[in-house]
Amino acid sequence: MSTIAASQPAKRRRGSLQRTEAIWGIGLALPWLIGFVVWTAGPMLASIVLSLTSWDLLSPPKFVGLANYATLIGNDPSVFQSLKVTTLYAFFALPLNLALGLFVAVLLNQKVRFQSFIRTVYYLPAVVSGVAVALLWSWIFSPDFGMLNTLLSYVGITGPGWLASETWVLPSFILMSLWGVGGAMIIYLAGLQGIPTEMYEAAQVDGASDWVRFWSITIPMVSPVLLFNLIIGIIQALQEFVRAYIMTNGGPHDASLFFMLYLYRNAFEYFKMGYASSLAWVLFIYIMVLTVLVLRSSAAWVYYEGQIKGK
Amino acid sequence: MSEMNTTTVARPVAKSGLLSSRRRATSLKLTVTYLALLIGGIFVCLPFVWMISTSLKDEGSVFIFPPNWIPNPILWSNYSQALTVLPFALFLRNTLITTLVPIIGVLISCSLTAYSFSRLRWPGRDICFVLVLATMMLPGQVTMIPKFILFRYLGWIDTFFPLIAPPWFAVGAFNVFLLRQFFLTVPLEMDDAAKLDGANYLDIYARLLLPLMKPALAAVAIFTFQFHWNDFLEPLIYLHSQSNFTLALGLRSFQGEYGTDWNLLMAASLAVMTPPLLLFFFAQRYFIQGVVFTGVKG
Numbered sequence: 001m002s003t004i005a006a007s008q009p010a011k012r013r014r015g016s017l018q019r020t021e022a023i024w025g026i027g028l029a030l031p032w033l034i035g036f037v038v039w040t041a042g043p044m045l046a047s048i049v050l051s052l053t054s055w056d057l058l059s060p061p062k063f064v065g066l067a068n069y070a071t072l073i074g075n076d077p078s079v080f081q082s083l084k085v086t087t088l089y090a091f092f093a094l095p096l097n098l099a100l101g102l103f104v105a106v107l108l109n110q111k112v113r114f115q116s117f118i119r120t121v122y123y124l125p126a127v128v129s130g131v132a133v134a135l136l137w138s139w140i141f142s143p144d145f146g147m148l149n150t151l152l153s154y155v156g157i158t159g160p161g162w163l164a165s166e167t168w169v170l171p172s173f174i175l176m177s178l179w180g181v182g183g184a185m186i187i188y189l190a191g192l193q194g195i196p197t198e199m200y201e202a203a204q205v206d207g208a209s210d211w212v213r214f215w216s217i218t219i220p221m222v223s224p225v226l227l228f229n230l231i232i233g234i235i236q237a238l239q240e241f242v243r244a245y246i247m248t249n250g251g252p253h254d255a256s257l258f259f260m261l262y263l264y265r266n267a268f269e270y271f272k273m274g275y276a277s278s279l280a281w282v283l284f285i286y287i288m289v290l291t292v293l294v295l296r297s298s299a300a301w302v303y304y305e306g307q308i309k310g311k
Numbered sequence: 312m313s314e315m316n317t318t319t320v321a322r323p324v325a326k327s328g329l330l331s332s333r334r335r336a337t338s339l340k341l342t343v344t345y346l347a348l349l350i351g352g353i354f355v356c357l358p359f360v361w362m363i364s365t366s367l368k369d370e371g372s373v374f375i376f377p378p379n380w381i382p383n384p385i386l387w388s389n390y391s392q393a394l395t396v397l398p399f400a401l402f403l404r405n406t407l408i409t410t411l412v413p414i415i416g417v418l419i420s421c422s423l424t425a426y427s428f429s430r431l432r433w434p435g436r437d438i439c440f441v442l443v444l445a446t447m448m449l450p451g452q453v454t455m456i457p458k459f460i461l462f463r464y465l466g467w468i469d470t471f472f473p474l475i476a477p478p479w480f481a482v483g484a485f486n487v488f489l490l491r492q493f494f495l496t497v498p499l500e501m502d503d504a505a506k507l508d509g510a511n512y513l514d515i516y517a518r519l520l521l522p523l524m525k526p527a528l529a530a531v532a533i534f535t536f537q538f539h540w541n542d543f544l545e546p547l548i549y550l551h552s553q554s555n556f557t558l559a560l561g562l563r564s565f566q567g568e569y570g571t572d573w574n575l576l577m578a579a580s581l582a583v584m585t586p587p588l589l590l591f592f593f594a595q596r597y598f599i600q601g602v603v604f605t606g607v608k609g
Contacts, residue, residue: 018432024512025433032424032487033439035480040446043457050457057463104351107344120595121352124359127591130541131562132580136362139573145374147361153377179358183602190603210340239450242543246563260452267456268548280452287450 051277061274068278079279081254082262083286089170089258090237093177098229101184106218108185109192119189126183134246137176138163141247163248166255173243173256184229191225192218220303227294227302234290238283259283366390366578373573386574393578396569401554402561409474409546409557410539416479417486417535418528424481425490426516430502440491447484459548473549474542478535486531489604493527494520530601533594537587558583 026033051068055061072079104122108115125133140147141162149159160168195217203213219226241260244250250257263283267276360380365373366389368382394400427433428440462473481487497520505515521528543559550556556564565579591598 021431021512022433025427025431025436028423028427028431028512028516029433029436029439031420031479032443032481035420035477035482036442036446039458039477039480039482040449040454043454043461044449046457046460047453050460057460104348107348110341110344112341112344112348118348118352119599120592122355123599124588124591125355127537127587128541128584129537130543131559131566132541132583135562135566135576135580136358139365139577140358140361142573145376145378145573147357147378150377151357179355182355186599186602235448235450239452245543245547246566263452264544267459273456273460277456280456284450284453288448291448 047277047280050274051281053274055273056271057273058271064274068275071275072278072282078254078257078262079282082257082259085170085255085257086238086240086259089173089240090234092170093174094230094233094237096174097177097181097184097233098226100178101181101229102188102222102226104181104185105188105192106214108189119186123182123186125179125181126186129180130242131246134243137172137179137243138247141172141176163256164252166252169248169252169256173240176243177237184233187225187229188222191222195221223302224304227298230294231291234294235287238287238290362577362581365573366581368574370572370574389574389578390582393565393575394582396575397561397565398553399558399561399579399582402556402558405471405550405555406540406557406559409471409542410536412471412475413478413539414532414535416475417481417483418532420479420481421483421486421531422490422521422524422528423516424487425494426520428487429491429494430499430515430520431512443484443487446482447488455548462549468549469551469555470549471555474539474545483535486534489531489601490524490527492604493524497523526597526600527604529594529597530604533590533598534601536590540587 050061052063052065053061054064054067108118108122112118143149143159143161143164146159146162148162152159162168162172199217199221200213203217208216239260240258241264244256244258244261245264248256250261259279260283263276263279266272266279364378364380364382367385367387368389369384369386372379372382428436428443458473462468465472467473467476501519502515505519510518541559542557543563546557546560547563550560553564562579562583566576569575
């Protein structure tokens with residue numbers, strides 16, 4: 001890489017100064033470099049090799065070629081089931097979260113009083129996560145004494161079995177994910193606050209209705225943030241684990257067998273290290289393909305200010 | 312969007328005549344907004360209220376339908392009971408170790424890396440930064456199993472090392488990225504001026520830049536705290552004996568043993584949630600700044 005140093009008065013020392021800078025630069029990035037090799041690149045390569053073996057950690061690993069992949073495609077219905085569960089969850093939870101988050105952000109972005117207080121309240125659920133939240137929602141979804149069916153009983157509805165019902169377990173997870181909508185909201189809100197008010201004023205003078213202004217100013221201007229939220233959302237949704245493990249452990253009848261849960265079981269309950277590695281690669285490739293598709297499509301719907309679009 | 316550029320047809324509006332009706336429309340709109348925000352806010356808060364309510368009930372009144380929202384009697388002793396049936400003080404100590412040691416490691420290693428990536432020129436730097444961005448997209452599951460095998464080989468299973476060692480090597484690509492973006496906002500001329508005064512690169516980093524980076528460092532520290540405090544998967548994989556459990560694992564085994572004592576379970580869960588909530592309340596500004604910075608400028 002050729003670099004042009006900033007003009008230095010002492011030109012003959014430039015070479016040695018550059019070398020000093022490079023040594024410092026690499027030295028300071030050394031922890032990262034080591035970390036990258038030991039915790040990321042190395043394990044990734046090892047994972048490819050592992051996925052071609054059969055290994056229970058006790059006897060030495062056996063090379064089996066692509067047998068693991070053949071099994072997971074043709075001979076393991078749980079793989080299909082877990083992919084289905086995970087995809088369905090992401091397919092419904094993500095758009096709902098993105099839309100609701102934007103809706104709340106647009107509401108909050110008006111000249112409302114106590115804006116920062118309201119923002120804090122909506123963001124609270126996004127601050128807490130993990131086991132405690134999973135336990136809280138197990139109790140909320142309790143069919144007989146839970147909060148949700150209590151609320152429904154106030155309006156005369158007998159609620160379903162939620163987590164105990166094969167039909168309702170996924171909708172339960174989706175509903176629960178909406179509680180954390182503040183996470184997306186707060187990023188939208190920042191994006192919205194970056195839109196110049198003159199744009200809206202100009203549109204208003206032109207007689208554009210709220211609806212038109214929303215679709216032709218707000219949406220294009222906030223679309224880069226939407227893209228960010230979407231990609232982060234895909235990665236998180238497809239890796240759903242803690243809640244499934246704590247709340248249902250995949251049940252009833254594998255109706256909430258999220259992919260990560262199945263992967264975890266294979267690795268750390270059945271000790272099939274090779275097979276679990278091949279599952280990890282399937283998940284990885286799935287996430288990558290979706291991300292690339294989204295990024296590709298983004299050229300058509302994401303508007304970057306200051307960029308003249310060819311299409 | 313093309314329609315935005317083409318529909319700018321001037322449409323003069325008789326402003327004075329529309330003013331009162333527009334004002335009425337605006338106030339109606341605001342009322343609807345407040346109403347929607349209020350209803351949404353209630354739904355956001357209800358789970359917390361439900362949790363507090365349950366945590367203060369006695370065993371019998373947990374299983375009454377329809378439930379009372381205000382417990383009678385109010386049992387504060389649920390908290391002391393919930394937090395002593397399992398050694399939660401020990402779990403807290405373990406969680407503090409597996410949270411605070413990574414925070415220090417992340418702050419030092421990620422800020423040094425970000426400094427190098429943003430202000431120093433060295434061959435291969437830009438390629439390395441692309442690798443940082445690539446690891447941001449990498450889900451941890453692919454590396455999870457080889458890492459487990461490596462730690463097992465090192466004899467680190469059922470110790471804290473698998474949780475506290477990697478953060479010292481700037482593995483959090485997200486943090487490196489965030490800090491780099493912050494470093495880039497400080498003019499490079501400041502470094503040059505300091506160099507003329509005889510400062511070396513470490514001086515510039517420690518004396519000149521770090522003080523300016525406090526908000527970003529605070530954001531990174533808070534994110535790291537949240538992550539390690541709530542983390543479940545890694546402790547689940549690496550920590551096996553109860554004396555090494557973190558709060559997340561402790562809660563999980565509490566559920567296993569006292570699964571139907573919802574009042575105690577809620578008391579313990581609320582106790583575990585409280586530190587992140589308090590931290591958020593007191594450091595909200597840094598928190599939101601950090602989230603916004605990565606989301607909007609990233």
